[in-house]
Amino acid sequence: MEAIYLDHAATTPVHDEVIEAMVPVYREVYGNPSSIHQYGRKARQVLDEARRKVAASIGAGEKEIIFTSGGTEADNLAIFGVTEELGEGHVVTTSIEHHAVLHAVAALEKQGFDVTYVAPEPDGAVTAEAVKEALREDTVLVSVMMVNNETGVRQPVEEIGEALKNHPAYFHSDAVQALGIENIDVRETAVDLLAFSGHKINGPKGIGFLFAREGVPLTPMTYGGEQERKRRAGTENVQAVKGLEKAMEMMEENREENVAQYENYKKSFLSVLEEEEVSFEVNGQNTTAAIVNISFHNMDVETMLTNFDLEKVAASSGSACTAGSFEPSHVLSAMFPDDPERMRNSIRFSFGAANNETNVKEAARRVASIYRRLNK
Template identity: 55%
Template sequence: MKRIYLDHAATSPVAPAVVEEMMPYYKEAFGNPSSIHHFGREARRGLDSARESISSAINARFDEIIFTSGGTESDNLAVIGYATAHKEKGRHLITTEIEHHGILHAFEYLETQGFEVTYLAVDESGRITVEQVKQALREDTIFVSVMFGNNEVGTVQPIFGIGRLLTDHTAVFHTDAVQAFGMEEIDVRKLNVDMMSVSAHKINGPKGIGFLYLKAGLSVSPALYGGEQERKRRAGTENVAAVAGMKKAVQLTLDKRIQKRETYEKYRDIILNTFEEQDLTFYVNGSSDDRMPHILNVSFPGANVESMLTNLDIAGVAVSSGSACTAGSVQPSHVLSAMFPDDPERSQSAIRFSFGEGLTEEDVLYAAKQTANTVKRLVKQQEVAHDGTSKKST
């Protein structure tokens, strides 16, 4: 049976060119980049080359890139690292209700340490406004974190406007760009962001590697204590092979960014057109205008999300209920709950399709038809069960 992977927002397959780029650092240039001998210098050369390439890709400086283990560590280093290092300046922080758990749980921890957090509510499209940020700002606000693009519904936030607003305030601005990187145009200078988190495994790079852009002149308290790697900001021997892989993944994804956007818009249309042709009742979750093209979140009233995921997997179609961090336990999405607080079924019947490398239009069409068949069957079963219960009650 052919299996179709439509869960690229959770993780993506590593590109063959990325694997090839990594291999020399496992075989020949395997030295510790802190060592001064030949093997160490070769590893250091690879590390510096990657830092230069990645910093250039986002219009940052060489020394503004901190290599981490991925998005969660980058988020934690930004949020907790900055707040704890600058608590004497103020203890008020701002974020949104629909951030990734790598952000939300970091803020929740800071609340136990005496910080006050304002969680901005979103509208039904999953978006906040610049005005909301403006209204929430106080003299003691030191940090604002708003994700670039949401990992569950794909909605893009007004990052440029927020960045421009905060140029007149002392608060620093962080954005989690894990899902947006490679999809949206990102220039940290034009966006006026002070920090930005990125993870390689969302863009066909290896797992366990990412980076935090940290604007020159800003400081954070380190989360790890040990050596002086990453300019004393992140202790531990650098994962040079993974860094090299991330460098290649960044190059590949940015080279094909426009092409990918166009392709994924076609995939989205194929799925939605199929649902309409099959006369399904469904609701698209997220903004129709301000969105990333590779994420499509749809609710099917009357169909249970866990049953849909199981049946689609049996049919060879891999999708998800939203955040990969709740995999294994299908719980209501905090994102959809924030968007539709008075409509719990919107979350209980929602699945996420996310596109990436290796898919074809035929794959997507097959997956759409299998989804339509599954939803029809489950909704009919639910109706029959409901009718049976109603007859018994009478």
């Protein structure tokens, strides 16, 4: 039986072209980019070129890109970077953020910051009005993700950006699940800080970047060398940066085609479930192409995931970072506080490069057959 991967929101397979772009850098470009000799200069060139391309692909300037070890570090650098010097103040975020934001903000609370967590509507999105209402005079930071990683629901980042134009708070958005799917142009969105990750777009793991708009003061989280314009000390991961550059390039070339394809996969997946008379409901509205979160009536997430695994269908319950613990998802709990059933019976399926129309439909048939067996 062929294994079918429907967990691209957790991570994606690395494109062959990305690996091919990285190999010569591993072999030949081993200098330290901070060294002034030719070995160092060669590595510096790889970094500079990647920074140019990565910046251009989101409409940013090169100085506005800070390479990090991934989305988590980019989120942390944004959140602690703008609050560190202040020591106190008010922060607005949502109760459906990834833990890279929620746990960072919880640490700020311990330091003395006051935090307001805006709850989503049952459709999975917070409203810009609710975020606006949460603002105070002493609000120093607003952090609202672009696309939720568990439900795929888009958040009203544009509107929030507009609302913040007349407020001094910095606006951070976790764009990890938006990259590769949404059109991101920082010239058109009033955000100050955006966090990205390479491994969600068929790039290597352990690399990402933070966009920090020129003029936004950032206190570094690591102390050491003067890399990344003194905002992130430590020798750069040159090989992974090269892989990220290639993944971004491929993402840009194929984004629209990919999105159309993933939309079709999602439709096919859901129509097979309907044909097979599975009783389900989709959690969230206005979702991105690659993610669908489904509540299966009369089911239990743990039993379902174990059976999916036996039938070689890889999906997950909520965020991969919490998978294995089977605690009710904080995102679904926030969306459906009065519906404990939904928190216990929902699974996320996410589409991407490891899929085609055939294996998506086959996965849906396996899911349906497991559902029927468990529902007897």
